Amino acid sequence: MKEFRMPQLHINPALIDWTGHEGLPRFDLVKDEDFAGAFDAAMAKHDAEINDIASDPREPTMENTIIALEIAGDELSRISALFWNKAGAHTNDVIQALEREIAPKMSRHYSKIAMNEALFKRVDDLWEKRESLGLTVEEERVLERHWKGFVRTGAKLPKPEQERLAAINEKLAGLGAKFGQNVLADEKNWQLHLSDEAELAGLPAFLRDAMASAARDHGREDGYVVTLSRSIIEPFLTFSERRDLREQAFKAWTARGANGGETDNLAIVKETLGLRVERAKLLGYDSFAAFKLDNTMAKTPEAVNDLLMAVWEKARNRALEEEASLAGLVAEEGGNHEVMPWDWRFYAERLRHRTFNFSETELKPYLQLEKVIQACFDVAERLFGIRATEVRDVPAYHPDVRVFEIRDEEGALTALFLGDYFARSSKRSGAWMSSFQSQHRLPLKNGKKGEIPIIYNVCNFAKPAAGRPALLSLDDARTLFHEFGHALHGMLSKVTYPSVAGTGVARDFVELPSQLYEHWLTVPEILEKYAVHYETGEPMPKELLEKVLAARTFNAGFATVEFTSSALVDMAFHTRGEVGDPMQVQAEVLDKIGMPQSIVMRHATPHFQHVFSGDGYSAGYYSYMWSEVLDADAFAAFEEAGDAFDPVMARKLKNNIYSVGGSVDPEDAYKAFRGKLPDPQAMLRKKGLAMVEELSGSDA
Known part of the structure; x- marks a missing residue:
């Protein structure tokens, strides 16, 4: 495919001056052809702003260095937010070609900033004398983030090694973009x-x-x-x-990603792993996992693997019991075959129907997308005092996207939220939360002080025929609650600095607000109110509701094996040296842990986008389970209070978890909410994997 290039160097004002409803971008005024020239112009302007900060003759201060860095590059940030939203949620050939060009170009741009000696010297000077600056907790966290950011991108390396690191990062950015595009192409085709x-x-x-x-x-x-x-x-x-x-x-x-030809990802995986190892070694780490985990709650690969393996044994044993039950159904029906991965969901559904006397088809009419969205908003209002109101006829980036105002108890606008719920061929798979604009209170160059967050959720639910309601599975409904939990993390943010707003936290803490929010979906009073039949409007029968709640840990072995095997393979990739054949490594890990043949990894290596489409969750897929330890323990606080909407706990949750972002240490944030660090047994109980004798286990 011919690479897309545009010679223009001006910026369409609609890309940076957001004049839509309450400061929303005017998506309808932005064309795909606007982005190439806009990126070039905005990067040049950002370069000039960085050089002004670096060459400032005054002694470095938080205001003239750190705050200046925080608000620099605003135009580039806005253009980037619009572009990467399109690249993920509504792409096309023009955007994909530009993505392959822009990803390495952006990496090169930020590497240049990281290698600016004069700029790093100013940040380093502030870091060295931080104890004498009278900084608040948030200010020290922000200063630390900037200082570590420079160090982790090579600021202390000799020039030749800096240049090699920049080249590695640039190449990795291009590989990540191509990996994701290949998976989307295989799905689409x-x-x-x-x-x-x-x-x-x-x-x-x-x-x-x-x-x-x-x-x-x-x-x-x-x-x-x-x-x-x-x-x-x-x-x-x-x-x-x-x-x-x-x-x-x-x-x-x-x-997906392993079909040979242009969309095959195996060569990309091999090259990516090799470059990540080299990157880690240049920065003084034994492995890429050690590099990534240095800035997390887990700290070390050993701590991660200890958690994963402790859960693995219990999950595998449970999964083998589940497999035996499924094999019994196969035999009953006269089948002469073992339980294979394409059989599991089919027979598990039959077993669930037999065990709990209900099926997905019986449940689904009670889970209307519209009602589940309302349930999300209702829970947020009861816990956190915010109210969502949909605004019609506001242009978004696709006709299916819905726009909501989020207001506080006094009626003040605190955020904008966009919901993009239906699958389409122009959207990558999965579900995610992101932002067009983060919350902060800093004065900007345009005279404004602070900004409200503009947050969006993307899902991939099946779009119904015209005139029919969208009906969700229970897993779909959980996904919607999960992503809205992330959205709340962004929308409830109350910090000063944008770099620590909302989800700007350690990777293994970021899933806590989302996974915790899932718990409220199955609070009986929420299901009773919103799980109503799409034709009759009648609430879910109490008998069915009780069956749904009783079946919450059904198939837990299968789900946990799917996840944990993926996390263990991720860690294996990133704790080794260079990998000759990624699929051989995957096979070795699965063989060593005794992966049941009836289950596959949730994300096999060639389409493991969390890990290889960018490095956001590389050596970090475990973080869902790490956060699950936190979320199970956190919801237990409400259970102990005897009320899922206990106002005292809700206030603590809002003030110490959802609103503080990365402005405080995550362990301190959690202890401020809960009074202690989490009990891992709560997570095992939630999954139905705790042994009877472990139920009285002490806090860890």
Whole structure:
């Protein structure tokens, strides 16, 4: 594909001067062709701002150095926010070509800043005399973040090593962009068209509707299409009675990024791992994992692996028990085959129906997307005193995107929230939260003081046919609550400096607000109010509600094995030296831990986007479990109070977790909320993996 280049060097004002509703960007005035020249102009302007800070003849102070750095590059930040939103949530050939060009260019730009000796000297001078500056806790955290940021990007290295590190970072940025694009291409290009009724055996009406809609989206006038969007592939694997079709679809789903040709990711993985090792060694670390974990709660690879392996043994044992039960169902039905990965969801659903006497098809009519969104907002209002109001006819980046104002108890606007809920071929898979603008209180060059957060959630739920409500699975509903928990972390932020606002925290702390928020989905009074039948409006029958709550830990072995195996492979990749064959390493790790043949990693290496599409969760996928220890213990505080909406605990939660961002140490933040560090047994109990004799275990 020809690389996209634009010679223009001006900036479309709509990219940087956001004049939409309450300061929202005017997405409708931005064209794809605007970005190339705008990036060049904004980077040049940022360079000039950095040089002004570095060459300031005055003695360095927090104001003329750190605050100046915090607000520098505002135009570049705005352009970047709009561009990376499009790259992830509504991309096209023009954006993808530009992404492959911009990712390494941005890396080169920030490497140049990291290697600015005069600038680092000013930051280093402040760091050396920090104890005499009378800094607040937040100011010291911000200063530390800037100082460590320079050091971790090579500021103390000799010039040749700095230049090599910059080249590595630039190359990694390009590899990460290409990795994600390859996965999206494999997802977009595969489909299984079904038309014969025999091929649809077992598929419920909601899934047939979604597959019919997908068929129209793929240009087919008739029939049904299975896609690799999780909102279709997972229910298809759960309900399809055609084992041959389940196998075909499953193998396509798990082969993303490993199909040979232009979209194959294995060479990218190998090169990425090699460059990460070299990067870590240049910075004085034994491994890339040691480098990444130095700035986290876990601190060391050993601490991470200890946690993962302690959970692994319990999860594997539970999964083998679950597999034996599924094998019993296979035998009952006269099947002459072992339980394979494409069988698990199908037989697990049958086992759940037998054990708890309800199925996903019985539950789904009670989980309307609209009602679950309302439930998210209601919980936030009851816990934190904020209210969401949808505003209509406001242009967003796609017609499906919805815009909400978030106001506090006094009615003051505190945030804007955008919800982008439906799957489409221009959107990468998964679900995530991000921001167009972070909260802060600093004075800006345009005369304004501070900004409210503009936060968005992206999900990939199946879009219903026109006139039909979107119905969610219980896992979908949890995903929506999870991502809104991240959104609240951004929207409730009350800090001074943007670099520590909202989710600007340690990677293994960032999942606490999101995973904790999931708990309120299954609070009985929330389900009773919002789990109502989409046709009759009747609440979920109490008997069904009790069954849903009783089944919360059903299939926990399978889910935990899926996750933990992925986290262990991630750590193995990043604690070794260079890797010759990534798939061989993956196989060795899975063999060593005794991975059941009936389960696969949640994210196999060639499509492990958390780890290889950028390095956000590289040597960090474990953080979901680390945060799960925190979230289970945190929700236990409400259970101990006897009220899921206890106002005292809610206030502590808001003030010490959701509002402080990275302005305080995460351990201090957690202890301020809970009074102690977490009890890991709470997490095992939540998963249903704690042994009876462990239930009275002491705090760790």
